[in-house]
Amino acid sequence: MKGVSERHQQSIQRVCEYIQQHLDEELSAEQLSEVAACSRFHFHRIFMAFMGLSTTRYIQRVKLRRASFQLAFEQQKIIDIAIEAGFGSSEAFTRAFKSSFLQTPSQFRTQPDWQHWHSVLQLPMIAKEDYIMDVKIVDFPPRNIAYLSHRGSPQRVLDSAAKFIAWRKQTGLSPVASSETYAVPYSDPNTVAPEDFRLDICGTIQQSQIPYNEFGVIAGTLPGGRCAVARHYGSHDHIGDTVYRLYREWLPQSGEELRDFPCYFHWLNFVHEVDESELMTDVYLPLK
Missing domain, CATH: 3.20.80.10 (Regulatory factor, effector binding domain)
Known part of the structure; x- marks a missing residue:
């Protein structure tokens, strides 16, 4: 029988993958705790213990990470990227982006500071050692x-x-x-x-x-x-x-x-x- 720690680790891995695959959907605490097969009363503490941040913060980081790549490597309008990241206006997106990266989306698109980006936006990740490598x-x-x-x-x-x-x-x-x-x-x-x-x-x-x-x-x-x-x-x-x-x-x-x-x-x-x-x-x- 697998230990409690290993079971929880696999549960949190499932949640992280689920979040990334359903990033444009509403993700409730009840829904994520079901994915983790974990009591909703304890889910947030377990997630925080393994990942070092809350599910809300993790979701925001994943969205900002995707937005960063879109700004740097695509020609989408900033307002379209902002809406896809869950912001109601380009102004709100600009404030949040600059608060995190010390650059506006326009500045990042022109000359991204990847060094600072890495220091802010490196996502924690649980290693997957249980899959069979072909x-x-x-x-x-x-x-x-x-x-x-x-x-x-x-x-x-x-x-x-x-x-x-x-x-x-x-x-x-x-x-x-x-x-x-x-x-x-x-x-x-x-x-x-x-x-x-x-x-x-x-x-x-x-x-x-x-x-x-x-x-x-x-x-x-x-x-x-x-x-x-x-x-x-x-x-x-x-x-x-x-x-x-x-x-x-x-x-x-x-x-x-x-x-x-x-x-x-x-x-x-x-x-x-x-x-x-x-x-x-x-x-x-x-x-x-």
């Missing part, structure tokens, strides 16, 4: 890519992502609709100093060369070869959970040996397109 071995064909190297704090990766998106839009050489998007981390953000972190943001292209550009995007190749691949579901902030499980659980039992190239990610969809709970990312582990 790992396949595939032959990955080499890809011609255009890529932008991010160097520095992992918390500023979204700045580099915005530059890469701007390059895509300006040139059309790597359009999102017909191009695959990859990320290649050359170091573990948990084990290197922020200034030593490097991650390449890549988009497949047909040609082998691209013109010089102001964004710093250059042409290269994502090498082919045998790979183990597992799918990560949910926030990119916790993709390390799947990476570590590949190294910790799958690799020792597989009998496989690693190739001299970093693991890399294939982003199948994007946070400004779907709710974070619906994100899907394939994690590739290069093998000999």
